Amino acid sequence: xxxxxxxxxxxxxxxxxxxxxxxxxxxxxxxxxxxxxxxxxxxxxxxxxxxxxxxxxxxxxxxxxxxxxxxxxxxxxxxxxxxxxxxxxxxxxxxxxxxxxxxxxxxxxxxxxxx
Numbered sequence: 001x002x003x004x005x006x007x008x009x010x011x012x013x014x015x016x017x018x019x020x021x022x023x024x025x026x027x028x029x030x031x032x033x034x035x036x037x038x039x040x041x042x043x044x045x046x047x048x049x050x051x052x053x054x055x056x057x058x059x060x061x062x063x064x065x066x067x068x069x070x071x072x073x074x075x076x077x078x079x080x081x082x083x084x085x086x087x088x089x090x091x092x093x094x095x096x097x098x099x100x101x102x103x104x105x106x107x108x109x110x111x112x113x114x115x
Contacts, residue, residue: 008039010056018058037061038069067105074098 004027011020022033038057045052057066075098082091 007033008041009033013059018056021056021058037065040073064109067102067109071098071102071105074101 004025006025007023009022010018011022013019021036021039023036023039024030024033028034038061039054041054043052044050061069075095078091078094078098081094082088085091
């Protein structure tokens with residue numbers, strides 16, 4: 001059996017707020033740690049039938065980046081759901097939601113900018 005390892009290092013400020021997120025995967029083609037401004041990691045606990053999550057973002061993660069990040073996560077979750085279940089209709093609904101979410105987010109961002 002092949003073992004693959006993913007290492008995540010979180011650098012915290014004195015108030016335990018993430019300042020830097022670095023990760024590295026043993027099966028990655030990258031030979032150095034990769035930097036990230038945000039991460040969402042989820043595990044499924046089959047015994048409790050519940051999702052366990054770790055959501056972190058650094059101080060320098062901008063609001064517009066967070067909107068892009070969530071849009072892309074929802075789109076990739078829809079792709080994963082489709083591959084896992086073969087349910088094209090629900091996958092398409094998730095993508096439609098993501099597109100509407102992103103459009104509303106962009107509209108809200110435009111409305112908040114000084115004129």
